[in-house]
Amino acid sequence: MRSDRLLSILLLLQTRGQLPAAELAERLEVSVRTIMRDVEALSSAGVPVYTVRGPQGGIALLPGYRTDVTGLTADESRALFVLMSGSAHADLGLGPALGSALRKVMAALPAPHRPDADLTSRRILIDPVRWRGIPGPSQPGPDFAAFQQAVFADRRLRLRYRRGRDNSVRTYTLDPYGLVNKAGVWYLVADHRGEPRLFRTDRAQSATALAEPVQRRPGQELADVWEILRRRIDDIPAPLAVTVRVRDETLPLFLRFHAADLAPGDPSPEESGWTRLELRFRSLYAAQPLLSFGPDVEVLAPDNLRRLLADTAAAITALYA
Incomplete structure (x- = not known):
């Protein structure tokens, strides 16, 4: 839409200063002639925009x-307030700056968009740090819209859920606080009978937003409940010390999956093109995914994990013989 493009030109010039017409055209995927027509329209509307001729023009x-940013749509306003976890900004020393920036953006938003933006900031949380031993990103599940409906309409949720510990399916009536994206995996944070619980949305067999209003505990917000639940999992000890060596060409991929399992200390490069790493896992079972790297990762210790992986590899070989 032209109105969106005019606003984009205005904001680009405001943040970048003088820009060549060709660069604006490339950024906005239109022709230079279109950009010049848009500049004329902005000038006619009273915006003090001008052209500078010459090679440096x-x-x-x-x-x-x-x-200001009053040209933002409702969806754009909500998108700005889908926040990273507070700890991510705190680690960068940007916690106070983030709060100040969001207050300024909120004040500049069109008044009709402010309630939705504020609600989004309290119902959606992004935490980019992967949990130890948990696989990477997954699809949120076919009933994800029902989760969003319950969260944003402040309604209770009826959930049929496949539990991870025993694969059994149970039905819950929940009082949602919000949704958290943890390194690409979506979780529902909710109370079940007054107790905080965590549910992976991709394990839902079905989800239905009920007509009943949500019954949250007074004074509790998504960020508060998430912090309690996150610590319960992060604080589980990982007593199994594992030493591995990884081929150097595979090391970047390995660290993408197992950075959360690294023990304190620096990697130890070896002259033969391998790097030695110290890891921590909660159990032998939790360490079994190391086998997925095949001959590019070798477990050096402990011996019982080496035997377990060798037996598993032998069983796979026999299956496909």
Whole structure:
């Protein structure tokens, strides 16, 4: 839409200063002629935009001119307030700056969009750090819309759920706080009979938003409940020490999957093109995914894990013989 493009030109000039017409055209995927027509339209609307001729020329705004972000759509406003976890910003020393920036953005939003943006910031949380031993990103499941409906409409949720510990299917009536994306895996944070619980959305057999209003514990927000549940899992000890060596060409991929399992200390490069690493797992079972790297990863210790992986590899070989 042209209105979106005009706003994009305005914001690009405001943040980048003078830009060549060709660069604006490339960024917005239109022709230079279209950009020049848009500049004329902005000028006619009273925006102090002008062109500079010559090899170093381009399009610029009058120095000191600023605009707000009232051109944002409702969806764009909500997207701005899908927050990373507070700890991620705190680790960078940006916690106070983030709060200040969001207050400024909220004040600049069109008044009708502010309630949705505020609700999104309290119902959706992004945590980029993968849990130890948990596989990578997954699809959220076919009933993900029902999770969102319950979360944003403040309604209870009826959930048929396949539990991870024993694969049994149970039915729950839940009071949702919100949704958390943990390194590409979506979780529902909710109370079950007044107790905080965590549910992977991809294990839902079915999910239905009920007509009943949600019954959350007073004074509890998504970030507070998530922190309690996250610590319960992060604080589970990992007593099994495992030493491995990884081929150097496979090391980047290996670290993508097992960075959370690394023990304190630096990797030890070996002259033969391998790197030695110290890992920690909660059990022999949790360490079995090491076998998925085939001959590019060798477990050096402990011996009982080496025997387990060797027996598993032999069984696979026999199956496909």
